[in-house]
Amino acid sequence: MSRTAGSRPRRSVNTLISVGVASTFAIISLPAAYATPSASAVISEVYGGGGNSGATLTRDFVELGNAGSAAYDLSGYSVQYLPGSPSSSSTWQVTTLSGSVAPGGRFLVAEAAGSGGTTALPTADATGTIAMSATSGTLALVSGTTALTCKTAADCAADSRIVDLVGYGTAVVREGSGPVTGASNTASVARGTSLADTDDNAADLTAGAPSPVNSAGQTPGSGDGDGGGGGDDPTQPGTVRIHDIQGTTRLSPLAGQTVTRVPGIVTGVRTSGSKGYWIQDPAADSDPRTSEGVFVYTGSVTPTVAVGDSVLVSGKVSEYYPSSTSQSVTELTGPTATVLSSGNALPAAVTLDATSVPSAYIPTAGGGSIESLALEPGVYAQDFYEANEGMRVAFSDARVVGAANSYGEMWVTVKPDENPTVRGGTLYSSYDQPNTGRIEVMSLDTAASPAADVGDELSGTTAGPLDYSTYGGYNVQATQLGTRVDHGLKQEVTRRQKGDELAVATYNVENLDALDDQTKFDRLAQGVAVNLSSPDIVALEEIQDDNGATDDGTVTSEATLTRFTDAIRAAGGPRYRWRYIAPTNDQDGGEPGGNIRQVFLFNPKRVSFTDRAGGDATTGTSVVKSRKGVHLTYSPGRIDPTSDAWSSSRKPLVGEFVFHGESVFVIANHFTSKGGDQPLHGRYQPPARSSETQRQAQAAEVNTFVKSLLAADKNAKAVVLGDLNDYEFSRTVGTLTDGKVLTPLITTLPAAERYTYVYDGNSQTLDHILTSPAVTRYDYDVVHLNAEFADQASDHDPQIVRIDVTGCRH
Structure with missing residues (x-):
C-alpha cells in the first residue's frame, strides 16, 4: 500500500472477510450427552442477529440452561460455532467458559456486537467475539476448548466431546430430523421453559423474540451489558483485546x-x-x-x-x-x-x-x-x-x-x-x-x-x-x-577498449526525452563517456519521442538524440551518430504518448554502420546469404514487428556493423515489463508471473532470428543485448538461448557480481548481453553506477562487452 509518510493516496476500499479462529487449550475429558437426550446442561437459546439491521439487541448471544438438580461445572468447556454451510476452509470458532450453571438456571455467553441495536444484553457470564449468522449456523456446547473438526451431522454425532448441539436455519450440522427454522435479525431460536432435549432441533426449539437471561436472572436492560468488562464506563476496557482482533x-x-x-x-x-x-x-x-x-x-x-x-x-x-x-x-x-x-x-x-x-x-x-x-x-x-x-x-x-x-x-x-x-x-x-x-x-x-x-x-x-x-x-x-x-x-568506471577491441554496451536511460532537464542529459552522458569509457556501439533503451508523454502523434526522437549526443560530446565522449526505427504511434507500450524505442549510438571513427533501406515500424528484416556473405535485408530493421509477441511492446532493433572488416550483427531489445505479476509477498502463493508468457514469446522470436543468422553463417558474430526484464535463471532467458545459440554473459561473472538492478532490496539481473558461439574472445563488465545509489540518473546499471577480434583474452 501507499501508506507512508509521503503523500501517495490510499487506493482501494476495504475488503471484509471473516474466518474462524481455533483455541489451543487442552481438552478436558468430561461426560458427553450428545446422542442421548440431556437431563442437565443444554443450549437453551441462540441469537445471531445482534446489532444487525432491525435488531434491538446489540450483541449476538448463546444461552445455556441446566435442567438437572445439581450445578453443572463449565470449567474447561466451550461454546463453538460453525457456519450453516461449511466449506473446506471453514473452522469452528471457540469461546471458552468458566463458572457453572445453577440447577434450573441460565448462563449467558455474549458474542460479537454489531453497529445496530439499542439495548444491551444483561451482564454476560462469559464473553466471546464470534460473529454468528442471524439466519443459519450451528452452535455446540463442548467438553473441551480445542476446536471441533467435524463438518457433517454424522461426524459430529460421533464426537463424544459434544454435550449439546443446535443447528438453525439451513444448517448442515444439526440434531435429529432437521435444523430449527425461523432465526432472523429479530428472532432467536429457544427451547421451552422445561429445557426438553430429544436431540431433534426442529422439534425441541422454536423461533421467537430474543429473551436472554444471565445467571443472576437479569434480562436485557439490566446489568452492565458488557460481559463484566466495565459496562458503560468509558474508562474501563471492553472485552476484546488486540490479539482477539488479529487472530491466528x-x-x-x-x-x-x-x-x-x-x-x-x-x-x-x-x-x-x-x-x-x-x-x-x-x-x-x-x-x-x-x-x-x-x-x-x-x-x-x-x-x-x-x-x-x-x-x-x-x-x-x-x-x-x-x-x-x-x-x-x-x-x-x-x-x-x-x-x-x-x-x-x-x-x-x-x-x-x-x-x-x-x-x-x-x-x-x-x-x-x-x-x-x-x-x-x-x-x-x-x-x-x-x-x-x-x-x-x-x-x-x-x-x-x-x-x-x-x-x-x-x-x-x-x-x-x-x-x-x-x-x-x-x-x-x-x-x-x-x-x-x-x-x-x-x-x-x-x-x-x-x-x-x-x-x-x-x-x-x-x-x-x-x-x-x-x-x-x-x-x-x-x-x-x-x-x-x-x-x-563509488560509481564504477570500466576500462577503455583497446584498438582492436569492439566495445558494445547497453543502457536503459529511463524515459529520456527532449523535454527533460539538462541535468538528466548530463548525468546519463557522463555514464556513457566516462563510466563506460565511450563504447563503440551503445544500445539505448527507453528513448522517448521528442515531446515525451504528450500524445499528439509525434514519433521522432531527433531532438532527444541531438541533446543526448551533444551532452556526451561535452562530457568528453565521441561525436556519436544514431540509428533507430520510429514506432507506430502508441503501439510500443511504455509511458502513454512516449513512444519509447531502442536506439543505436555508434562512433563512426571506430565502427561503421551498414545502411540497408526499407525497414520501418511494420516491416521486418531478415537474413540473406550471398556469395559475399551474410547480410540483413534492412538495416536498421525490426524482428517480425507484426507478431503478437510484440503487442503493446517494444520491437527489437537489428543493425549490421563493420569493425576491422568484420561484420557484427547487434540486436537491441526491451522486452515487456513485469507489470501484472503477483508480488513475492502477496497473498497468492506461489505468485503467478503472468507477464513471463509474453517475454517467452518474444525470446522465441529473437532466438528464431539468431538461428536463421547462424544457419546462413555458423561463424556469424552476433550480440544480443538490452533490458530483457527477466532474470538469468528465468524461462525467458532459457528460451532465448535454446539450442545454445547464445551465451548469457552475466553467468560468466562470479555469482556475487550478477546483478544490474535493485528492487525491494534484492540485487538482480534484468539487463543482459548475450553473444553467438563465434564470439569466443571477450571481456565483459557490469558497470555499477545507478541502481545501488540514492542519487541515480537511471534505475538500471549499464553493461559492456569488449570483443577482441584478433585474439584477446577471454
Whole structure:
C-alpha cells in the first residue's frame, strides 16, 4: 500500500472477510450427552442477529440452561460455532467458559456486537467475539476448548466431546430430523421453559423474540451489558483485546464487527499520507501467532494521540488491501479513542535478526490464497512478520541493501550473511531464494531519513511498528532511526577498449526525452563517456519521442538524440551518430504518448554502420546469404514487428556493423515489463508471473532470428543485448538461448557480481548481453553506477562487452 509518510493516496476500499479462529487449550475429558437426550446442561437459546439491521439487541448471544438438580461445572468447556454451510476452509470458532450453571438456571455467553441495536444484553457470564449468522449456523456446547473438526451431522454425532448441539436455519450440522427454522435479525431460536432435549432441533426449539437471561436472572436492560468488562464506563476496557482482533491467520476473525474500548499503548503516529496510529497491548497472550498490535486508521483526520498514551479505542475491524494481489492489513476504522494517561513506557520491541526471522520465506497454497492458513511464525519469515503486524519491532547495525528513495524509504537486511553481493547488497539468485532478511524501513519523519546507498549501515537501533505495503511487503515504520554510516560506495568506471577491441554496451536511460532537464542529459552522458569509457556501439533503451508523454502523434526522437549526443560530446565522449526505427504511434507500450524505442549510438571513427533501406515500424528484416556473405535485408530493421509477441511492446532493433572488416550483427531489445505479476509477498502463493508468457514469446522470436543468422553463417558474430526484464535463471532467458545459440554473459561473472538492478532490496539481473558461439574472445563488465545509489540518473546499471577480434583474452 501507499501508506507512508509521503503523500501517495490510499487506493482501494476495504475488503471484509471473516474466518474462524481455533483455541489451543487442552481438552478436558468430561461426560458427553450428545446422542442421548440431556437431563442437565443444554443450549437453551441462540441469537445471531445482534446489532444487525432491525435488531434491538446489540450483541449476538448463546444461552445455556441446566435442567438437572445439581450445578453443572463449565470449567474447561466451550461454546463453538460453525457456519450453516461449511466449506473446506471453514473452522469452528471457540469461546471458552468458566463458572457453572445453577440447577434450573441460565448462563449467558455474549458474542460479537454489531453497529445496530439499542439495548444491551444483561451482564454476560462469559464473553466471546464470534460473529454468528442471524439466519443459519450451528452452535455446540463442548467438553473441551480445542476446536471441533467435524463438518457433517454424522461426524459430529460421533464426537463424544459434544454435550449439546443446535443447528438453525439451513444448517448442515444439526440434531435429529432437521435444523430449527425461523432465526432472523429479530428472532432467536429457544427451547421451552422445561429445557426438553430429544436431540431433534426442529422439534425441541422454536423461533421467537430474543429473551436472554444471565445467571443472576437479569434480562436485557439490566446489568452492565458488557460481559463484566466495565459496562458503560468509558474508562474501563471492553472485552476484546488486540490479539482477539488479529487472530491466528492473516484475516481477523472479527472483520466487519465493531469493537469497544480496546486497550493499548500508542507506539507510533502517522500524521501525513494515510493517517493513523498504532496501538499495542503490553499484556500479551501466550499464542505466538496472535499479534498484540494494530493500526488505527483515521483517514484524513490527523490523530490527536501521542506516542506513550494509554488509550481505549472503539471502531470497526477492517481488512485493508493495498492492491488486488497483496496481503491485507488488519486495522480499526472510524475510531473513537479515550486517552487514559500519557508518557507510558512502550512495550518491548520484537527483535529482528538472523535468529528470530525464519529462513523459509512464505507458505504456498498451489497458487491460491494463503489467508486462511494458520500462521507458522517459527517456520516462515512472512508468517513471522504477519504474527507481529502492528507491533513494535527493532533491529541493530543493519546493512542497507536497497538505496533510499524520495519518500524516505530504504531496504536493509537483518541477516548480514544472507547472499551478499560484492558491493554490499543482497543477491536474488533464484525464485526459491527471495532473501528473508530483507525489510523495508519507512521513517515516520521523512526529513530525518538519510540518503543511504547500498552497502551503508544503519548503525545503532532502528525501531517502530511493523506495517505492510503493496510496494514491498512488511516494513518498519521507524519512530527511532539508526545513524547512517557511509561505507563509501563509488560509481564504477570500466576500462577503455583497446584498438582492436569492439566495445558494445547497453543502457536503459529511463524515459529520456527532449523535454527533460539538462541535468538528466548530463548525468546519463557522463555514464556513457566516462563510466563506460565511450563504447563503440551503445544500445539505448527507453528513448522517448521528442515531446515525451504528450500524445499528439509525434514519433521522432531527433531532438532527444541531438541533446543526448551533444551532452556526451561535452562530457568528453565521441561525436556519436544514431540509428533507430520510429514506432507506430502508441503501439510500443511504455509511458502513454512516449513512444519509447531502442536506439543505436555508434562512433563512426571506430565502427561503421551498414545502411540497408526499407525497414520501418511494420516491416521486418531478415537474413540473406550471398556469395559475399551474410547480410540483413534492412538495416536498421525490426524482428517480425507484426507478431503478437510484440503487442503493446517494444520491437527489437537489428543493425549490421563493420569493425576491422568484420561484420557484427547487434540486436537491441526491451522486452515487456513485469507489470501484472503477483508480488513475492502477496497473498497468492506461489505468485503467478503472468507477464513471463509474453517475454517467452518474444525470446522465441529473437532466438528464431539468431538461428536463421547462424544457419546462413555458423561463424556469424552476433550480440544480443538490452533490458530483457527477466532474470538469468528465468524461462525467458532459457528460451532465448535454446539450442545454445547464445551465451548469457552475466553467468560468466562470479555469482556475487550478477546483478544490474535493485528492487525491494534484492540485487538482480534484468539487463543482459548475450553473444553467438563465434564470439569466443571477450571481456565483459557490469558497470555499477545507478541502481545501488540514492542519487541515480537511471534505475538500471549499464553493461559492456569488449570483443577482441584478433585474439584477446577471454
